[in-house]
Amino acid sequence: MVSLPIPPTMKFYQLVKMSTKGGLNISVTGSVPAGSTNYVGVGFYTTQQEAEHNRTLETLKSTDDGTSYHVFELEFPNPAYKE
Numbered sequence: 001m002v003s004l005p006i007p008p009t010m011k012f013y014q015l016v017k018m019s020t021k022g023g024l025n026i027s028v029t030g031s032v033p034a035g036s037t038n039y040v041g042v043g044f045y046t047t048q049q050e051a052e053h054n055r056t057l058e059t060l061k062s063t064d065d066g067t068s069y070h071v072f073e074l075e076f077p078n079p080a081y082k083e
Contacts (some may be wrong), residue, residue: 008081013051015043017058021066022041029069030054048073 017029028043031054037045045051051071058069 006081009075010078012040012074012076013045013048014074015045015051015058016070016072017067018070019067021064021065031057031060059067062065 014028015030017027019025030043030045030051032039040046045054048071053067055071062069062078
């Protein structure tokens, strides 16, 4: 039996709120997933599906017409990877 190889990078997804009301304001937004064991920080998600779900929730909560939400895929070096 051979173990799976360790990938050199890890992907995370970030939810960003952009508001143009009263000037340009960009901030990380989102919530801590209830019961999540994969929590990596507010506005950061381990799967794209989770980030998209939270974008939908934030959009439904928003009452400001000048607000939009964007999901970005970020790639970081994997600290477990050794060459």
